[in-house]
Amino acid sequence: MDYNHKSIEQKWQKFWADNQTFKTAETTDKPKYYVLDMFPYPSGAGLHVGHPLGYIASDIFSRYKRLKGFNVLHPMGYDSFGLPAEQYAIQTGQHPAITTAANIDRYREQLDNIGFSFDWSREIRTSEPEYYKWTQWIFIQLFNSWYNKETDRAELIDTLIAKFETTGSSNIKAEADDEVLSFTADQWKAFSEEEQQRELLKYRIAYLRESTVNWCAALGTVLANDEVINGLSERGGFPVEQKKMMQWSMRITAYADRLLRGLDTIDWPEPLVEMQRNWIGKSVGASVKFPVPQLDTNIEVFTTRVDTIFGVSFVVLAPEHDLVDALTTDAQRAEVDAYIDKTAKKSELDRMADTKTVSGVFTGSYAKHPITGEDVQIWIADYVLAGYGTGAVMAVPSGDQRDYVFAKHFNLPIIAISDSQNIEEAADANKEGRYINSGFINGLTYQEAVDALILKLEELKLGKAKINFRMRDAIFGRQRYWGEPVPVYFKNGLPYLIKEEELPLLLPSVDKYLPTESGEPPLGRAENWKYQDQYDYELSTMPGWAGSSWYWFRYMDPTNEKDFAAKEAVDYWKSVDLYIGGSEHATGHLLYSRFWNKFLKDLGYHNEEEPFKKLINQGMIQGRSSFIYRVLDEEGRGTNTYVSLGLKDQYNTIPLHVDVNIVYNDVLDLEKFKSSRPEYTDAVFVLEDGKYICGTEVEKMSKSKFNVVNPDDIVDQYGADTLRLYEMFLGPLEQAKPWNTNGIEGVYKFLRKVWRLFHDTEGNFHVSEEEPTKAEYKALHKIIKKAEDDIERFSFNTSVSAFMICVNELTELKCNKRAILQDLIIVLEPYAPHITEELWTLLGNDAGTISYASFPKFNPDYLVESEFAYPVSINGKMKMNLPLALDLDNKAVEEIVLANADVQRYLDGKPVKKLIFVKGKIINIVI
């Protein structure tokens, strides 16, 4: 019997499912290993051939780790709350739960076709009440906590209340809102319940406050910063505006420093680490106050270059800055108002795009320089952003290019502050020289100046060293239906939690999935939906990232009703050892997950500072579109004649997308093309060499470009094992690459060769019990070593090649010895589990046991070669091959090489300066 992928794969997929072969054991005598894929959002389009890339890689790694004796946790689930299901519900009226369930079924079917070793008994869906109960529970913990800077961790709010009751607000070091009150213990106790709650809200990690949000009118919801790209929504590309709203937020900024420090402890791809670093955006500098005596206040600025403070020639506020109104003099009022009006009208997009024109206006007021006491003009300009730092900057034209341009434009003074500065043409920010024009820091170096200035500013109470972060708190509420309800109700306008034992707070039914007439979110439509029949529930739902920010814990203990996961399970599985997924989640999911992980650790629920120890970004698989060229007639109208790529320049043509599924190795299947659409039945072709060659282009995979390839089709034609091997063979895992099937035949041929090693020429199964030869052992141990090394460094494509070499060698040797073949298929099992399982049982082993067999032990002795030829060069040139026995020491090698007649001839009596040895071989002779 020849290799029949269909019957083999169906048989084993059924066996594995029926026997729960990949159910993760709860034993603890084996070391654990946790391999996780980023779980998919089940979209209506189903999987295309790009989706499984990462899953195949993680499956190979999981299976490899099982063979290496690890207890492997390799689960899968669905991130099933999300916008598309809701949009679809708005259009069709169908409940998102129904479409989501249907999509999940389709996904599951497609995934099962590929033969993954997921433990499906641990499947989770974020939209199931059993799951989101715990997402809500975590929200409750976040609401019930504050961040204590002294202990550098989150603590229960009770510890804060206790401090308020004993010492008031004075000694509290907390991450909190800016406008917290100062009070004594007695004052606190005298506060009303409402006043106390209002104050505590400013400290909670999940908190409610009025904040400027990214409002997307078209989607009817707010968006997080990472969901906004260039002023447009990530989904749909709709315009996004700034709007003030009461919103739930997460105090992720409290964790900014820990999130940053943690990056040094994890094994993640450098670009991703860099993205998170930039997103967090730590800058070290100082906060400086410029007194405004006439208003009895200060303008506080943030600067990374305090040392340039004597170069300050003006101060600039963002147009939205709170003090602008008070600072504007009557004379300047009209001009300032006009300017504010103009910038307010500009969208975020315009404001970002327009970075070249210099604009700004003088307020008419002056501030005092904190050190010299001189008057400094106060300006407003839109290059200063309200959202960063304090929304105000001290302008140092000599050291900052934007300030320089601004000063030139408005004819403001430019003061050199360093003897090494060249400010003829542009600002010069170097820190090399000694200070000039700088009062008491004249003559000092950069570091000396910074230290002296910080000291001085602290003494004057007009400044201090400060660290600023670019990262903002994360907006947590969405005005949407298909998400987790926030377990909060309102009493007297203040939020209160529902009790933990009342969880889950179920998502109520609504008649429509649109906002109410009064503009409330869809949940406002739910009837009789009140807490204790009287209090209004929070109507916004949680954002998409809520459910995915802790899901790896749930897999550890997916059905637990008492905890998000049992303590023993969490203690055993700890954190994810290997996480595979796309880099598009760099500043979203991957940051929020780290945040929640740290938070849950602070509350003592586990002990791991980081959730994902090692992370691999699989590259996107792009579509490779195929084109045919339709010939145009004299009037430029399309005809039904199509010309092959190589001849198209002889005609006037337009390219048309053609379905890639009827193109093989860029050759169009003419019959399939003709029957694809009625209008093509009579199509005429201009061929080259009897073939129609299509043009190609790399584009995103999408239906409209006819370049979507469904993995089911590949599995049907070549089998899951071929698909798995081929996706790995395509190139390095991390690299983006276009999908094409040009080389898939080679992989399929390889599997057939493997099959034939076990079968005689009549196709009957046959292996020999003879003792293998040296050469056979050598071929086997080469692949054992190579496969092991390659998998450990995630170089799957090179190990597929190595398997091909090995099988070619064994075929050449006509090797059908059990001792060799059995080990070979164990090593191959992670890549091609179905064919190896079949061969494993043909060899007489129990079904379902190959996945837990022992990975063969590599023996280096088999690779030692007794005699071989190798090239020796002279001065890097004139290479020649010399035969040589290797079991010799360097001394002997040296003698033999130098005695060689060819070498002697080349040396021509010249003295040898140096011999270069590599691994006991002379590789080069220097003369």
Place this chain on the structure above:
RNA sequence: GCCUAGGUGGUGGAACUGGUAGACACGCAGGACUUAAAAUCCUGUUCCCGUUAAGGGAGUGCGGGUUCGAUUCCCGCCCUAGGUACCA
């Protein structure tokens, strides 16, 4: 602009810490088997010069450098992809 990754045959890509560049596969060309096709197998395939051959030369984006020896390390530049953007 800044940050990060990358640039190797007709194609996808190998070369793990500097040591025979182009493994493996596709494609292509030629051949065997076959009435024929499919399948399978064999041979060749970086480029240039050399009638075949023996042989020689060039060659890993470009220009330099270090080294006996550089795809690999260093300096400068060009290009591509991804991220980011008035962040004080």
